[in-house]
Amino acid sequence: MANQRGSILLVDDEEKILKALGRALRDAGHEVTETSSPRQAQRLLAERTFDLFIVDNVMPEIGGLDLIREYVATPPDGRGSTPEERPQILMMTAHATVESAIEAMKLGALDYLQKPFEIDELLVVVRRALDHQRLRTEYRYLLSERDEQFGHYGIIGRSRGMEEVIRRAELVAETKSTVLITGETGTGKELVARAIHDRSAQREMPLIKVNCAAIPETLLESELFGHVRGAFTGAATTKKGKFALADGGSIFLDEIGTMNPALQSKLLRVLQEREIEPLGSERTEKVDLRVIAATNRDLRQMVGDGKFQEDLYYRLNVIPIEIPPLRERRDDIPALAEHFIRKHAKRIGRRIERMEDTVLAGLQQYDWPGNVRELENTIERAVVLSQGPVITARSVSVFGSVAPQASGLPSLKLRQNIEWVERETIRRALESAGGVKKDAAEMMGISQRALSYYLAKYRID
Numbered sequence: 001m002a003n004q005r006g007s008i009l010l011v012d013d014e015e016k017i018l019k020a021l022g023r024a025l026r027d028a029g030h031e032v033t034e035t036s037s038p039r040q041a042q043r044l045l046a047e048r049t050f051d052l053f054i055v056d057n058v059m060p061e062i063g064g065l066d067l068i069r070e071y072v073a074t075p076p077d078g079r080g081s082t083p084e085e086r087p088q089i090l091m092m093t094a095h096a097t098v099e100s101a102i103e104a105m106k107l108g109a110l111d112y113l114q115k116p117f118e119i120d121e122l123l124v125v126v127r128r129a130l131d132h133q134r135l136r137t138e139y140r141y142l143l144s145e146r147d148e149q150f151g152h153y154g155i156i157g158r159s160r161g162m163e164e165v166i167r168r169a170e171l172v173a174e175t176k177s178t179v180l181i182t183g184e185t186g187t188g189k190e191l192v193a194r195a196i197h198d199r200s201a202q203r204e205m206p207l208i209k210v211n212c213a214a215i216p217e218t219l220l221e222s223e224l225f226g227h228v229r230g231a232f233t234g235a236a237t238t239k240k241g242k243f244a245l246a247d248g249g250s251i252f253l254d255e256i257g258t259m260n261p262a263l264q265s266k267l268l269r270v271l272q273e274r275e276i277e278p279l280g281s282e283r284t285e286k287v288d289l290r291v292i293a294a295t296n297r298d299l300r301q302m303v304g305d306g307k308f309q310e311d312l313y314y315r316l317n318v319i320p321i322e323i324p325p326l327r328e329r330r331d332d333i334p335a336l337a338e339h340f341i342r343k344h345a346k347r348i349g350r351r352i353e354r355m356e357d358t359v360l361a362g363l364q365q366y367d368w369p370g371n372v373r374e375l376e377n378t379i380e381r382a383v384v385l386s387q388g389p390v391i392t393a394r395s396v397s398v399f400g401s402v403a404p405q406a407s408g409l410p411s412l413k414l415r416q417n418i419e420w421v422e423r424e425t426i427r428r429a430l431e432s433a434g435g436v437k438k439d440a441a442e443m444m445g446i447s448q449r450a451l452s453y454y455l456a457k458y459r460i461d
């Protein structure tokens with residue numbers, strides 16, 4: 001492990017020891033603040049941040065243990081001294097009563113040193129403490145980053161449609177109700193399923209995912225319900241099913257619309273009776289889990305067509321969450337685009353500052369049949385292909401710019417392209433005219449009234 005250097009607060013009432021230890025730590029490259037006064041130590045702890053706090057146990061004014069106790073009991077203030085932000089604590093004690101050492105560690109001290117100790121021993125313990133502190137800092141950083149980026153459990157988008165999705169997800173998370181999430185491909189069904197689980201009281205328990213479309217029909221049943229040895233040819237051992245694995249937590253049944261009728265009946269039974277029967281087993285087993293199902297098909301329609309069992313549909317559809325397609329919530333596109341730019345720029349270590357306005361306008365006009373997934377893929381490619389800190393239309397493939405002759409057109413849709421060209425022309429004319437509408441209209445060869453019409457149409461002002 002790397003040689004950690006850190007800032008250390010050292011407290012010992014015996015000046016000679018204090019000086020000797022301070023020198024040794026400094027020689028090892030650490031930055032040491034030393035004091036023989038526990039009162040002074042208290043002030044320093046309140047005023048500054050240290051990586052490590054080394055304190056003697058027996059001191060006249062205030063003992064080390066009391067100092068630690070008081071310090072950890074101080075409520076986090078504006079400057080923040082939540083447990084994660086505190087320095088690591090080491091206690092030194094000559095009167096090594098195991099109790100006081102254990103007491104100190106219960107209060108959050110990392111370790112203790114029994115006097116007399118060798119300098120080398122001190123340096124080893126100090127290094128370990130600093131390693132701990134570094135991990136803690138990194139962990140805190142990751143957490144804060146996650147919170148920042150994934151404010152709403154990773155769900156970006158504050159359009160009305162998404163606010164409603166999030167509101168329902170939060171409500172349902174508190175219950176153990178079955179949830180059916182519907183939406184076109186790439187709208188974020190899995191993301192919402194995870195958010196529900198992560199916010200539920202069962203979040204410490206597993207969330208088991210089963211993609212019903214990806215597993216061959218013949219295997220799906222044993223995958224879900226498990227089997228006992230010899231249940232069928234090839235069942236050499238007993239195997240737990242996904243329902244059993246999800247017991248206590250949630251099971252996410254993705255692409256539920258592809259389940260065959262026989263399995264639909266078995267699933268209905270799980271939902272009604274809360275029990276499963278492994279293949280080849282005589283016994284049923286109770287399970288306590290939440291079912292989150294998702295589909296991009298129209299289950300109601302499938303019920304009508306006799307392809308999906310009606311009872312099961314109603315059992316699943318207790319709390320429906322419908323995620324709108326991206327083209328119906330274009331307001332979300334800028335935030336999503338920015339999120340994906342940051343994500344992929346960071347991943348490949350590229351500095352991307354922004355994208356050209358026209359690119360964003362184009363992204364907002366495109367219809368996104370593949371929804372958020374397609375948007376993310378598009379941005380990822382653009383980030384990889386971009387040659388500077390600004391993403392230009394050339395690197396965005398939905399504009400057809402992979403074939404350069406289609407330079408900069410937002411799509412292959414005539415209407416969309418025409419609108420884009422209109423908007424773009426107006427923008428540039430206004431820019432050249434320094435915002436003077438009369439001049440801009442003249443440049444474009446249209447009347448001022450026509451310009452007013454376009455400005456209103458495209459909400460430019």
Ligand SMILES: Nc1ncnc2c1ncn2[C@@H]1O[C@H](COP(=O)(O)OP(=O)(O)OP(=O)(O)O)[C@@H](O)[C@H]1O
Pocket residue numbers: 154155156157183184185186187188189190191192295296336372373376
């Ligand atoms: N609102 C959102 N905020 C951030 N990322 C999102 C959002 N919606 C979707 N994504 C991302 O888009 C990708 C596709 O989402 P997801 O897999 O949840 O879609 P899906 O609805 O399950 O699609 P499919 O029906 O094809 O399985 C994922 O990488 C997901 O993280």
Ligand SMILES: [Mg+2]
Pocket residue numbers: 189190254
């Ligand atoms: Mg999915």
